[in-house]
Amino acid sequence: MKIVFAGTPEFAAQAMRAIAEAGHEIVLALTQPDRRAGRGMHLQASPVKEFALEKQILVMQPETLKRNHPDAQKKLQAEEAYQRLSQLDFDAMVVVAYGLILPQEILDISERPDRHGSFNIHASLLPRWRGAAPIQRAIESGDHKTGVCIMQMDAGLDTGDTVLLEELEIAPNETSVTLHDRLAALGAKLIVNTLAQLGGVKSLARIPQSNIGITYAEKILKAEAEIDWSLSAKQIDARIRALNPFPGASSSFTGHGIKFWNSCMPKEAPSKSGLPGEVLGFGEESIYVQCGSGVLEVIEMQKPGGKRMNAKLCLQTFDVAEKPFCFKTKVEQS
Template sequence: MKVIFAGTPDFAAAALKAIAEAGFDIPLVLTQPDRPKGRGMQLQASPVKQMAESLGLAVAQPASLRNEEALALLQAQNADVMVVAAYGLILPQAVLDIPKHGCLNIHASLLPRWRGAAPIQRAIEAGDAETGICIMQMDAGLDTGAVISEHHYPLKPDETSASAYQALTELGASAIVTDLQQLAKNGSLSAVAQTENNATYAQKLSKEEAKINWQEPAKIIERKIRAFNPAPAAWTVWQDAPLKIWQAKVVNQSGRAGEVLSFDAEGLVVACGEQALRITELQPAGSKRMNIAAFAAGRQIEAGSLL
């Protein structure tokens, strides 16, 4: 069975590797064009391109799929199915119609909850008890296609987007291989249409929304800290500069919102709109991430001061 693959980040690269290792014929891999990265702003290939090249697979990096050249390239592959995972380009209907069995998407949520760009982060931010992977038959809408299979992942109380991302990367790779094997065996896949009444949208994250509002309850802020880890990272202002907050626990203390209640090698305790947070890992501007003991060495924040 011929499988075109389209994806860009390491979430997708893991799926590409799993599909290749399962023995499927992959005549073409699509990924985003190389982007400048790092201090030197050198062009860097995406994780999917790097994986494809290590597997000896043909790679194309069109800036758009809305042109005759891209359509002709895809049609020439005579593919049975196309697998899409965090590709980053919209697939027009003309592309969706090219493979014999259409296009399958690996989406990191339990659809129809958290359609869109940041499903893992929004699930953690909202306090969801679980998330997961859905393999979806793509249509022209935004993550609105019928669901072929869903795979649940319980979110731990201390779950960050980083840890959930890694778990769902592995789950997605396994799930798509299972469904492709079913397609190869049976010649078709059953799918269940999504219901619109439970749909939610996972909007892309911004640095501005990651700024901590100390007026919010501590439990809400704590979830945001975990949701925005590793990016864009929750932050506040200390000494007129951004201070990133990487880890904190809710504590049953109170004070003015943003007031420092105590500061020592055990934690920086800051009052919130309800209760308080004990911050145990942070990152001052121009420094690396550090635990609170390292931060406290040589630094002083007076109780009663405001962040």
């Protein structure tokens, strides 16, 4: 089949590679414009663009697909993308973490009588966690399972009918990094299965999403990073793992911003208690921190300008004589 692919991050690129390896021809890649990143803030191509260039696939990077955009340059880019898609010979469109809203007129192009429409790989069990950050929000909320839905797209926000779904258990120590990788592999497998089924039929059985259990996965903001130690240990543990790798949960120690990359609920916590944020003791490589209720075992931390390391060693690198050691929020310090 001839496929138009729209996506940007590595999650999308993995699906794109699987589609190509399955023998389908990707005739156009739509992806976000190059962004500045890294310490040097150099322009970097998205993983989807990198793969497309490697395979000599045509790439377009409009800043918007809305032809009525008020900015003349962006409007021109949208018009060029629309005209290219209108004239292109393809069978279906696959959309994965693209980052731009597809207007109805773009979806209409993929839904012409001789085509199969547009399919989206979404990393949740819809209608739970529609939106931008389903992986992080599932971990943060303490969900025990998630999965991947292949959705026949409509103009709504992740509201289309599902055509294929598979569940995945969320491990107790899951971070957004590990769950992302497992869901990306699952999504790649399911979209290849979907396209294989489309090869023999005009359309797939579609299951409308339930109106019950709808939740929205709002975009992760840097402002969410700071740990509120008055919350329960279970809530803080989930937040730390959800915010790994971006933006990384943080707290202050002796005026220094510390990143928290991994944690767990301890099997055996110190018997003593303390104030929220107080370090109660040390494990072999970890530290135990008092929370609003319960104790959290912090496994991996990072000090400013340093590398990630086990939490015990990280804390010991600070030359601090006064005890007890205590992490604080900005509110507590002001």
